[in-house]
Amino acid sequence: MNYRIGIDVGGTHTDAVLLDSEYKVLAKTKSSTTQDVSSGIYAAMREVIEQAGVPREQITYAMLGTTHCTNAIVERKRLNETAYIRIGAPASLAIKPLVGVPDDLKALLGKRVYIVRGGHEFDGREIVKLDEEELYRIANEIKGNVDSVAVAAVFSPVAKDHELRAGEILREVLGDEVPISLSYEIGSVGLLERENATILNASIVTVAKTTAYGFIDALKAEGVNAKVFFGQNDGTLMSIEYAIKYPILTIGCGPTNSIRGASYLSGLANALVVDVGGTTTDIGVLVNSFPRESSLAVEIGGARTNFRMPDLISIGLGGGTIVRINDDGQFTVGPDSVGYQLPQKGLAFGGDTLTTTDVVIALGKVNLGDPQKVAHLDKGLLEKIYSRIVEMAEEAIDKMKTSAEPVPVILVGGGSILFPDALKGASQLIRPENFGVANAIGAAIAQISGQIDRVFSLDETGREQTLETAKRMAIDEAIAAGAEPETVEIVEFEDIPLSYLGNATRIRVKAAGTLAAPVEV
Structure with a gap:
């Protein structure tokens, strides 16, 4: 028998589950998210392992959905010393890099910014020859002074040659230990947003690496030698190596874990998912069992980016949301919350703060705490x-x-006890078994995926061949991320002709498959 652990870190709680090979829940726990995040993860992990009482050597997989990388950007802490190289002179000199990035973040990430000659037109033609001599000069200048490098070239989603060559030069001078983030692998068309996403990705590589190896060490300390995967924000998993290369894809994985978990627990492939935590309620859309993706640029830590993110609405409403009542009987609900301190601060638990949970306890809608403390x-x-x-x-x-x-609306998350059995706009309201840990279940049962979002010129190989090439690239990405080759299939496909770019089309493809079986050592 093989077992797997799924852990998801929320703003209020860190949830963990242990499943058997049939995805049956054997143990679950909900513990407070700690300030350093890691110790809360380790505590939840130890708790489910002890609860389940299964042989530790039979726990073969451990999946982690974490907020480490998000927190690093939002808090401006633990970010890498990063150099950024834009390949786009003279065409892009009018607008400097790091547009739309807050000043405090720009001060941290904009210490070493370079613009070199090169880049391509929208149809893949070279604007000017790549200035390799300048790239060698920059590489030697930053050697020993940076932890990672970000590179973005004009229209690299159409023609990636200059970024690839820049990567070769940087590796030749800096060695393989300095990670290099290339923008064509991270963002889509739109240079300014794409370079922001690439710089942010480069800035959190060490955070991802530390988190990953810390989790592996914590598992080993418990006698668990599991293969570790990270949740990414399309509702699928990625290997440790992939996560360290593209850590920005972990941002937003919490709500997507809940959406995938809701789909699995309810058996529905298309529905709205309402995930109610202690601090916020996140609402997403299930389309063919996967979260719907946002088509808009998104802000991360105040920086405008264009890498893929789930389409969500978040409102300041959760189980720990503070309710304030004025002397004249007027009231406000949130948006602030007592969060993980609800058992200490909520009125029904002996605290002094009126929360949404106290309201439903006082009205007799749930059996929690001490109703006498809110009877007045x-x-x-x-x-x-x-x-x-x-x-x-x-x-x-x-x-x-x-x-x-x-x-159909699926209610998940511990805070979903706030809501009644019917809501306007819902044809049916489903609160599945284990709804409180749907996020951790979503992490544990997730598939491995590969995705590409590129602009292709159809002049070179023709439409049919281009579409097949794009699909093959997505399948290869999924296999590289850790999927069993025979199980990989295309789960999303979008082809958007871009008439303003001539005979070009933007192709988005996602392929997903089940986890490759662990190799016996």
């Missing part, structure tokens, strides 16, 4: 507050729907 509250006012809580969720659901028709 005005029931009429509490009903109004509860109506507002429900209304907030219904408004968010309405924003995520693409038509006026009611749709």
Whole structure:
């Protein structure tokens, strides 16, 4: 028998599950997310291993959905010393790099920024020859002074030659131990957003590496020699090596783990998922069992980027959300929360702060804490507050729907106890078994994927050949990330002709497959 551990780190709780080879939940736990994140992960991991009581040597996989990389960018801590090279002179000199990045982040990431001659036109023609001599000069200048390097060339999603050559020169001078992030592998068309995403990716490589090897060491300390995977923000997994190369893809993996877990637990492939934590409610869309992707540029830590992210609405409503009542009977719900301190600060638990959880306890909707401690509250006012809580969720659901028709809604997350058994806009409301740890289950059962999002010129090989090439690239990516080759299939395909770029098309392909079986040592 093979077992697997799934762990997901939220803003309030770190959830963990241990599943058998049939994906049956043998143990689950929900512990407070710690300030350093790691110690909370290790505590949750130890708890589920002890609860399950299974032979440690039979735990073959461990999946982690973590906020380490997000926190590093948001908090401006533990970021790499990074050099950035834009290949785009003279065409792109009018706008300097790091546009749309907050000043404090720019001060950290913009210490070594270079623009060299090179780049391509939208149709793949070379603007000017790549200035290799200048690249060698820059490489020697930064040698010993940086931890990682980011490179972005004008229209590299169409023609990646200059980025690839720059990578070769940098590796020749800096060696293989300095990671190099190339923008064509990370973002899509749109130089300014793509270079921001690439610089951020380069800045968090060490955070990802430290997290990964710390998790492996913690497992080994428990006698578990499992193969470790990271959750990525399309609802699938990636290997340690892949995660260290593309750590930015871990950003936003928490809600997508919940969406995938909700799909598995409910058996639905198409629905809205409402994931209610202690601090926020995230609402996403399931399309063919995977999260719908956002088509808009997204901000990470205030920096505008264009790498893939799930399409979500987040509202400041969770189990620990603070409710304030004025002297004249007016009230506000959130957006701030007591978070993981709910068992200490909530009124029904002996604290001094009125929260949404206290409201549902006082109204007799859930059996938690001590109802006597909230019995003095005005029931009429509490009903109004509860109506507002429900209304907030219904408004968010309405924003995520693409038509006026009611749709199935799956409620997951520990905070989903706030809501009744029916919501406006929901054709059916499903609260599946183990809903409280859907995120950790989503991490544990996830497939491995590969995805490409590139602009192709159709002049060279023709339309059919180009589409087949794109699909093959996505399949190869999935296999490289750790998928069993025979199980990989195309799960998403989008082909958008770009008439303003001549005979070009933007192709998005995602391939996914099951985890390759662990190799016996």
